Amino acid sequence: MSDKIPVVENILSANDQLAEEVRRRLNQAGVLAVNFMASPGGGKTSVIVRTVRALMDEVRIGVMDGDIVDIDLRELAGMGIPVSLINTGGECHLDANMVFRALPSMNLDALDLLIIENVGNLICPAAFKLGVHLNVVIASVPEGADKPYKYPQMFRGADVLLLNKMDLQEYMGFDVAYFRRGVEVLNPGVAFFPISCRTGEGFDAWLDWLRARINRRGAVK
Amino acid sequence: MSDKIPVVENILSANDQLAEEVRRRLNQAGVLAVNFMASPGGGKTSVIVRTVRALMDEVRIGVMDGDIVDIDLRELAGMGIPVSLINTGGECHLDANMVFRALPSMNLDALDLLIIENVGNLICPAAFKLGVHLNVVIASVPEGADKPYKYPQMFRGADVLLLNKMDLQEYMGFDVAYFRRGVEVLNPGVAFFPISCRTGEGFDAWLDWLRARINRRGAVK
Numbered sequence: 107m108s109d110k111i112p113v114v115e116n117i118l119s120a121n122d123q124l125a126e127e128v129r130r131r132l133n134q135a136g137v138l139a140v141n142f143m144a145s146p147g148g149g150k151t152s153v154i155v156r157t158v159r160a161l162m163d164e165v166r167i168g169v170m171d172g173d174i175v176d177i178d179l180r181e182l183a184g185m186g187i188p189v190s191l192i193n194t195g196g197e198c199h200l201d202a203n204m205v206f207r208a209l210p211s212m213n214l215d216a217l218d219l220l221i222i223e224n225v226g227n228l229i230c231p232a233a234f235k236l237g238v239h240l241n242v243v244i245a246s247v248p249e250g251a252d253k254p255y256k257y258p259q260m261f262r263g264a265d266v267l268l269l270n271k272m273d274l275q276e277y278m279g280f281d282v283a284y285f286r287r288g289v290e291v292l293n294p295g296v297a298f299f300p301i302s303c304r305t306g307e308g309f310d311a312w313l314d315w316l317r318a319r320i321n322r323r324g325a326v327k
Numbered sequence: 328m329s330d331k332i333p334v335v336e337n338i339l340s341a342n343d344q345l346a347e348e349v350r351r352r353l354n355q356a357g358v359l360a361v362n363f364m365a366s367p368g369g370g371k372t373s374v375i376v377r378t379v380r381a382l383m384d385e386v387r388i389g390v391m392d393g394d395i396v397d398i399d400l401r402e403l404a405g406m407g408i409p410v411s412l413i414n415t416g417g418e419c420h421l422d423a424n425m426v427f428r429a430l431p432s433m434n435l436d437a438l439d440l441l442i443i444e445n446v447g448n449l450i451c452p453a454a455f456k457l458g459v460h461l462n463v464v465i466a467s468v469p470e471g472a473d474k475p476y477k478y479p480q481m482f483r484g485a486d487v488l489l490l491n492k493m494d495l496q497e498y499m500g501f502d503v504a505y506f507r508r509g510v511e512v513l514n515p516g517v518a519f520f521p522i523s524c525r526t527g528e529g530f531d532a533w534l535d536w537l538r539a540r541i542n543r544r545g546a547v548k
Contacts, residue, residue, distance in 0.1 A: 145367045147470025148448045198450040228367045229448055230417040248469035249368025257367060
């Protein structure tokens, strides 16, 4: 497989160039873009739906959904915000080209916040820059506390880490301290919010964190 | 990305040839090989550990572990069966070449059953034949009942489907009928066992199914 490396490097370099172009267009329009990544079933859609509901009266939000099929899309579109499906062609991750091609489907000038739902995968999405301002990684209690140790690349790249399904923590015997130690080695000081989409636990703190970044988006540029 | 397709086709064709060679060696040694796939945290290691414990006095079992790091390996090696780590180089799936290169680490003539733990990923592993006889897909209740609809390729390729963490079914409001309808469209009549590694629910039926295939491994060839 030694002949594989240059091909991968070329793809990544082309991807990074497109990611820069995506970022340029977002900044021009004054939009903060946030990429949500998680395992399948980790709670990307639930977190996004609850986050949108909480913020949609304060900020203008659009959602681009790349999670393979359009089940998620219907729930989001039902909330009356602009939503578009990113055509991944069955790929295991989003790349900058997919986001770039999807940008014209959104009126960026009418948005403050663009939420991008990545494909459900803890590995591949970590390798592709999209041009967003913030990467949100969602882990969930039933997946087990060893995930940072097993999927380091994903946790290393997070700007904020949400630990979802905290309502199951006691039942599952999830060791939050062990989980956090794994994260801290990879990504010291990363913002961390234990949450539950079911009970609403932790959402106030996560929403305050996100609000502050939306309000500061001049600085983010 | 139109220039990408031929490269992918070449890789897959080379993979399939190696998968045939893996299969030939397994058959020569009279070993039944089983590939376990799931999301991160879906329960691959827990299912494997419980399955090995239940069968290790009846059949000679070896485990090859491709799930990125060696945390899982330590638990398995502690059971006193032959275990080896497949070097995935951080890849998001196993391929036939990785298995082929790992085969010499196992004394196949001393085994009846070879268990392979794939990388935690519901997408990429589905695209790469390994040369095994059976593909086990593990879904888990906290991931949600929509997974067959969102990751069809994985469910389409399963020889048996285990639905893990059934002890959480009532609490999570997991709709088993909806899940099964999604599976049946993709893979009609696939063997299906709801299980819980925590309570042991469903393991007798799953183990009987697997035992029958181990005993029939002449026929599998």
